[in-house]
Amino acid sequence: MIRFFASDTVAHIMNTWSPLQQNLNHVMNGMSLLGVPPPIRSSQPPKDYSVVHGLRAAIEALGECTDLQLEKRKAMTLGDGNVKLINKCRIICITSARDNDSMKRLQEIFNNCLHAHNKAAVSSDRYLQIDHCHLVIIHTFPVNIESQVTQQPPRNISSLLTTEVYPIKAPLISNKLSSLILHHYDLASTTVTGIPMKEEQNASSSANYDVEIFHSKEAHTAILKGNAADSLAIRTIKEGLEYETVTLKWCTPRGCSASELQNCTSMYRITPVEVNSRPSLCLINFLLNGRSVMLEMPRKAGGKITSHLLASHGGEIFVHTLCTARSVLEDPPSISEGCGGRVTDYRITDFGLLIQQNRLLPIKSSYLGNLPISIPKVKARLNRHTKYWPLTISSTLIFNLKNYIDPLPSIITKEKITDEEMVQCKQVIYNLIALESKHEPLHLANVGQRSKGQKREEQYKIMWNELETLLKNNCHSENHKMVYNCLIECHKFNSDDGDKVELDQALRELDQMTKGDPEVQRASVIRATTDSPMSPPPLTSIAPPLSRNVHNRLGGIYSTPRSLYDIFTSQDKSKTRPDFAGRTGDSNVAKFNIVNIFYSIGE
Template structure:
C-alpha cells in the first residue's frame, strides 16, 4: 500500500466566482522609465491584479516548479469552479505541462463580476476533485496490471489544493464535511468498478485569499485529521507577493524540495558592457542534494540562511570560475533536476542560458578559513539542468580504500580483531516474534538493547584506549555488558579489580600505543605510576559500581588494618582501603572524579620509597662522609682526604 504517495496526484481547485474579480490592492507600477519620459507626457497610473489573477499566477508557478523537477511521476489535475466545474486537463502524461494549462485558462477567462453569486460555489470544484482522485492514472494502471492478483496492494492517495475566498471558519468546516461525504460515496462506487480506485488517503490544503488592507475572516490551522481518510489544513494569506511566497513554501513541503542560492555569479551589465557585477540566483531541487551536509553535520558550514520570516531556508554555495566543459568526467554521487525560483529574472535567465550552451559550473562551500571545498556542480543533459553532488572525500574512480584507511586519513591501528569478535557476538538470526522473554520485549527490541549496551564505550582504534589492550581487563569488559550478573560473575569482577590493583603496586607497564607521523604504528612500554586517562577514569568508575558488593569485605579490611597484631589471612587478595579510594558519598563536599584519582596517585607514590638516610641525619644541611672510618681505624679524616692520628 506504499507504492504511490500523496504527492502522486495533486488536484488544484481555483475559485472562479464573482468575488474573485475583486482587486488584490497590491499596486504594480507600469511606468518605471521616469527619467527618459518626455515633458508633458502624463505617467501611467499603477494597476492592481484581481484575486483570480493572483491565484492563477501562483498556482501556475507551483505547477512549473513541479514539472521542472518531476517531469513524469507527479501529476496535476486543474479544476475551475463557478456555477459548475471546468476540468482543464486529465491525468494523461501529454496533458501535464504549463503550456496546456495556460491555454485552457485563457479560454476560461476572468470571473464575471455581474454573475449571480448565489449560483456559484467552490463546492462544485471540490466534488469534481474527489471524483478525479478516484480515476486511475497510467502509472497506477501499469502497476495494477503487473501485480495481477495483488492489484489491491496499489494505493490511491492524493492531495487537493483549494484556492478560494472563504466566508468564515464555519464555511471552512462545511467544505471539509462535504469532501468527507463525497469520499465515502465515491469509495462505494469504486468498490464495484474496474475503472475507479477507492481513496485511502486525501489531504486538503485550503488557502484562503483576501485583499491587502483587510482583516481575514478565516483562521490559520495546522494539519488536522478529520477522519482516517481525510486530513485538512488551512492557510489564510493576503493576495500578491504573500500568496506567491506561501505557494513556493508549500511546493517545497509537498515534494520534499530544498533551496540553494548560487552567489557571486559574474554578469556583464546591460547598460555598461565593459563592467560586470555579481548576482545571486536561487534554485529549487530535491533535498537529497544536501544529504551529505545533513550526514556530516556541515550544513551550517555550507552557509545556511533563513529567509521569508523564518519560513524558508536556503543553502549558499559560491560560484567558481568555470574551467570545465561537458566532456570532462567528474565523480558524482547524485544528480537532481533544478528549477529557478524567479525564472523570469535576468540573472536566472543568464545562468540557465549559460548552462544550456554546454558549460558546467563548479560550486564551493563558502568558508572563513581552511582549504576550498567543491561540493556541487551545475551542468545540463538533454536540455535539462541538473545539480550534481560531488564526492569531496574520495574519488569513486580511484581504487577502493583499504580497511585501515578512513575519511580522516591513513590509520593503521584499527581494532579489527576486536570488531570481528563484536560482530560475532551481535549476529542476528531468524526467530518468530512470538518467542519473547518474560519482560515482554520482542527479539528485535532485545537485539537493539544489546547493541546499545555493547557500544556505550567502544574505542575504534588501539591508540585511543588502554584498558581494552590489557589481557587482565578482558573478563571485566565481557561482564559489564550483560543485563544481569550471577554470583560467579561478581566474583570474577572482584578478582579482575584486585589483579589491576596488584599490577599497579608492582609497577607493571601499561600497553600504550602511539602513532607515528607517517601513520606507522609504534608501541612503547611505560612503567612506573599509572598515567590517568579516559580509560582509567572509566575503570575507576567501574570500581565504584562494585562498591555496594564490596561493603562487607571492606569492613573486614578495616578491622585487619586497625589490629596490627592480626595476621593477614593466607591467600588473601589485597583490599581497596577507604584511604586509597574514597567513595563519592563519603567525600566531604563535591569532589570530582579527577580529584579523587589525583589524591589516590599522590598517596600511592608516597609509599613507594623511604626517606634518604643522609637527609635525616645531616647537621646544618651538611653530612659528614666516612663517619665510621674513624671509629674503626682510630684515624681522623680531613677534608683533603689525608688521615692523621
C-alpha cells in the same frame, strides 16, 4: 503529477494526467481561455459560484488512473500478485471562506464527497479508490482586511482525510505555495550566488546575480550533516519566506568538466523558483546549451570546497552532489605498481580499436517496443571479438603485420561475413603465400628493431601458426570456415613443421614434470619476459602454437610456449649437477654461448 482546476458555477479542468499536459504552457493556456470573473458589483444577480464544484472535480480526477496506475491495474487484473497500487493524493485549494464555521463545513462536504467516491469506485472499472487524501486549504483575503478564518494545523477528519488551513494575505500566496511545495515534495532550496551576467544595454560589463533553485532535499544531506559550523554559514532564511535556502557560489567553469567522471554521490532534477525571471532564464539557457557549472561552499577553516555540479543532460537539468568528505582511497597504489604493471608492451592501440568497435549506443525510443534486452548480445559480441587476443605486442606476430593481414582480423571477428569479405580474407592468405614463395621478409609494423635477427623461414612459420589459431577460433559461420579451410589447403602445416612434433612432445613432458608445482611453472613463464640483454629476441623464441591452449590467462598462445632455453632453465639443472663454469661467474659471454648453442639445436 499535478492537475489544475478552476471553479465558478462549474468546475473548469485545465489539464489531464497525460504527460503532454503536465507542463506550464498547457496550464497557462487553459487559464487564459478561462477569462476573468465578472466584477463583483455586477448588475446581474450573483450566480452560484462555489469552490465545491472544483473540489468534486478534483476528487474525480484523483480517482482517474494515470498512465502508470493504468499499467499496474492491468497487471493486477491479469493476476500479478506482486503489483501493488496505493492511490494517495494531495489537494491544494485556494479559496476564500467567510469564517471558521464555513471552512469547517467545506471540509465536511469534502469528506463526504471523498467517501461517496470510494463507495462508487468499488464497482467501477474506470475509477480507483482513494486510499488517503491530504487537503490543504489556503484561505486568502485582501491585504486591508483581517481574516475571519484561523490557521488550523493538520487534523485527521477521517481515516481517509487529513486537512489543514492557512489564512494567507493575497500577495503572499506564491510565497506560501513555495514553502508548501518544499514540504510536500521533500525539496530544498539552493541559491546560486555570484552568477556573472551581461546586461543587454551594457554588454561590455557584467553584473552578478543570484538564482534560486529547488531540488530534492537529499542533495544537501552531505553538506548539511557534515561540519556544523560550515553548514550554519551557508543556511539563511530568505526575507519574507518561511524556508531556508543554502547559498552556494557560482564557480566560473574552466576547461571542460565533462571530460572526467566526477565523484557524484547523488543527483536530482532541479527547477528554478522564479520561472519568469531574467537571471533564471539566463542560468537555465547556459546549462541547456550544454555547459556545466561547479558550485562551491566556503569553509570555516579557510578555503572553499566544490560541493555541487549543475549540468543538463538531454534537456533536463540536474544538481549533482559531489563528494566533499575525506576519501577512503588515501594514497592508492598506481596500477603500474601492481600485477602486470611492469609490462610495457600492451597492445593499447589495438584495444583502443576494439573499444571503438564495441561502442554502445541507445536505440531510438520509437523502435524499442518489445525488443529483447541487448546486453547478452553485446557480451556475445565482445566474446567473439576476443576469441584470440594476445595482450602484448611481443606475444603476437600477426597483429604486428597489419600491412599484410588487414582487413582480415576485423572481418573474421564478425558474426556473419559476406561472400565478398570472405574473398578479401582469402586474398590476404594468397598474398602471404605469394610473398613467402618470393622469399620476401615480413616487415613488422610496430615492433621496430625487435624483429632484427629473426630468420625469414622462422618468421613465416610463426605467422602461419598464429594465423591458423586466429582463424580456427573464429569459425562463426560457413564463410568463416571457408576462410579457415582456405588456409589449411594453401599452407601445408605438418610437412613444413617437421620439428614441431618433437617440440610439442618436449613441452608436454615438461608440463607433466612441473604439474602440481606452480612455482616452477611460474618461474619459467616469468623468465620468458625477463630475458637477459643477450637472449634472442622474443619473437624467435616463440614455439608453434598448434596444440596449445589458446585461452591462456597470461596473454594468448605466445607467452605459454617456451623456447628450448626456457625449457632448459625451467628444469633447474643446477640442483642436480654443477653448472657450467662460465655461468657461475658474471660472464655474459658464457650465457650468450649457451643460448646460441641450444638455439641452433632447436633449428
